[in-house]
Amino acid sequence: MKSTIILFSLIAFCSATAIAQKDNGFFGKKGFLQVETLGNVPLFYTAVNLGNGYQADKSSTAPRLLAKNDNFNYGFRVSAGYAVKRNLAISFEFGQDFASVYPDPYSTVNWNFNSYFEVTHEMVDIKTTVIMPKLEFSTSNALSPMGLSHQIGLGVSFSNAIEKDYVYGITDNYFTSTTFYENYSDNKTYVDPINFQEIETVKKYVLMYALNMRTPITKNLMINYGVKYTLSVGGPRENNIYSNPETSANSRYTDELEYQISRSRSFSFINAFAGLTFVF
């Protein structure tokens, strides 16, 4: 033990400048391709929409809406990178996230302003595409792409609502004695209040920080895991009907959904991920 400590100080003494030179990567390999899946529990987004979530129960012939929150979002990322130095790498990331947003559950006015309706809508699925250049760096003596790295990325995300047959319920106008969930669109002639054709792509800027651990399992393959923190900014703001009374209910629903998509992205700021990294 004694000689160990002395050896330690000896080396520290004579290797002060040992880092500033050409590095050899992971067994000579500096390129890497990382594939990962990521997921999160949208606690914050759910918290601000508590009680607003409905999911479809299609097990019976008459689909029903059940009060249930969105519990898990997921996605994938593919990134290609190159280790520039032993503690620095650059990479480019492409990925998609899948989540659900809460449409406005009711409306005090119908889309023709001549009656009163309450709308209950199944959560709307959204797909977000992310592209992002990244910078990876680690403690001065790490050996990129191996080991723990800090990643910083600045990119853009494009989110779209996925159009499909959602289940929704509309409660008729002036009387509301009926049970909220019993009047569903398939029994009525109402159309989905959300006009998917009109929903625009929600674009946001994404600032990302991740802690990524890559543990080699062979000389060409590593498993990687870690956490990712994202800050999404930009995108549409909330459309206030009272400040804009001329807006049609349909339009309001559309705007509202765009806002919800934006908000869902904004609140999705922590993800855990795991995947594989191929080194070449």
Place this chain on the structure above:
Amino acid sequence: MYFKNAITVVSFILLSAGSLVAQVDFNNYSTLLAKGKIPEDFTKLTYDKLKDDLKTGREELRRGQEKVFFEGTNYAIDEILHSGLVVYGDDISTFIGEIADKLLINDAQLRSKLRFYTIKSNSSNAFSTDQGIVFVTTGLIAQLTSEAQLAYVLAHEISHYTEKHVVATFDWKAKNSRQDSRIEKLSQYSKDKEFEADKIGIRMYNEAGYSEDEIFSTFDVLMYSYLPFDEIAFPQTHFNTNKIYVPKSLFPTKKYEITAVDDYDDENSSHPNIKKRKEAAEKEVGEFSTWGKKTEFLGATRFVTVRNIARFESVRTDILDANYGDAMYSIFLLEKDFPNSIYLKRMKAQIWMNLMLYKSENISNKAVDKTAELEGESATLHFFLKKLSKEALVTMSLRQIYDIHKAYPQDEEINAIFQKFVKDLNEYSKFKSEIYSKKTFSEAANDFMAMKNDSLKGAVKDTTIKSNSKYDRIKNKKNADIAENFDSTKFYLYGIADIISDQEFVDLNNKFKKISEDKEKEKIAYDALSKKEKKAFDKKEAQNVNRLGIKEFIVVEPMVYSYNKGKVDNVKSEKLEADFSEAIEDAANDAGVTTYNIDSRSLTTKGTQGFNERSILTALLNQIAQEDEVNIFPVDYQYLNLIKSNYGTSKVMFSLVEHEYAPNISFSGVFSSLLIYPVLFLYVPIGFLTGHESELSVLILDLEDGSIENGVNYYFKDSPKKLQLGAHMFDIFKKLSTEPKK
């Protein structure tokens, strides 16, 4: 008649065999090495030993305690076995074993369980382990005056084994961990065990037929064992020759008394004081009506030879530990019996060179005893070495090494020491031959006296000096050849007159002086560069760091320490070490580098030669590790040269890995984070992911001169698995094997 003759012949052969074992050429001594078949103690992995022990179990211990005990003892003992200090099958270990045969002549079963090994250490000690290994230090052997004393020490240690004192003490500690006054009680418990070992040991010793008197003299040996192995006055004229005169004022005017007493306070000691042990032994000795008269069964010559080996080893050990004052005194003692030993001359030359280096770096206080510790006859030498000024010590070193070199011009090692010394003279001491006088001390003193006499008689003074300018007079004051400048306190100025006029020395000195001056010029030129130019220069230089263009290495087994809550996890460390060794080999292959592994795992196949090579290389590392400010000469120069020629490379790689996984998560941190809800999601994952702390250090030494060729130190926040370490080693091998850019 035929039968009688046959017995005579057999006896003669046995005697011859005995004396053959003792045949050691001390004039051409080389360090003690292991001999014969390597015992299983050295080849079996600690983890396997632990597994076997756990299978067998210990009835004295509870199941949970068993693991702690076996793990602790096995790893501690194996650390000693693989420390590079232990030898087996050598002349000392064999001698010890034969004494044990005599002690246990009636207990073959017990004898078969015991193994005896020698530790090259200058502390006087012997100890036995629960596993049946008895270690004896060379320091103890060097101090003894008879075989019987060693027999008594062994009988005492064997008694510890038979009475299972190690496990009993462990059990006591476990059961009394929260006792009041625990230290005092533990001390008393331990002292009782020592009395018991003395008592049983005396019975064993008596049965073997040794003399009772040697028991009491053994206690004297123990009491004074902190002193050198002999007490002979060091003459103040020791260094005086017709070439150099050392004034008596550099030596102490008083004697430094020996302060040891036999009734010291042993309240917190593991052993009773000597007085109590002697009293108890006297009582026990009185229990036996008959006593043998023998002090030696194996022959006095054999004992003296073995002791001399131990004493020669003490010189090497002191040099390894940078105790140069002690080593020099031991050489002084040994040269009385072995005046022509070239080994002692080599060691002496090494000591002077290393002292010069230590003094040049102002760290010589580490190499000689502190004033407060001066005691006995060796104090004279320590006092002298301490009192020498830097200039005086440099000159003394040059004088001594030069004389040894001239006496043994054909000796390769002495020649290498001389070459390195002259190089270091310029590098470390900025040696200036012009300050020295071309006269000897007596010539200069005579001239001075003559000048004084002339001046008293009113003789005509040297007018040439008077007629010189102010500046010439200032310069003349520094000229040691001018009679009126004579200063007896600067005796060293008159100590190398013959050396500075020797063409061999002048040429060598000029060669290294030029190298030293060129380096100085480069430094000045660098300092004169602009900031931008310096940056460009540094960048270019950095490209060549670690590039040695070497494709062959001797790789010594890595040291690996995996910590758990600040303590070494031995089992994990051993497994990790095996992984790391494989990773090094694998990475070297991938990087196109050839490695020759010297490690404890390959000892089964490499045997004793591999073990000795590993021990010598470990000693080299420990010697260098004594002081990183100076580049000392390797004490085992001869054997290192042998290793170099065996493997065809002089580059040796040592490596070290330290790792701990300690997530930086605290209860208060989690609690605080809960209050600020989102912070928890930052705090916890980051805490877990950044919990690994790993450090990989690699050191390349050159066997040619023991210098540090290169060092690499990587710190990373990752677990040190085989592939991770392999990737780092690949990078290191690639760099080391790359030719430096011109």
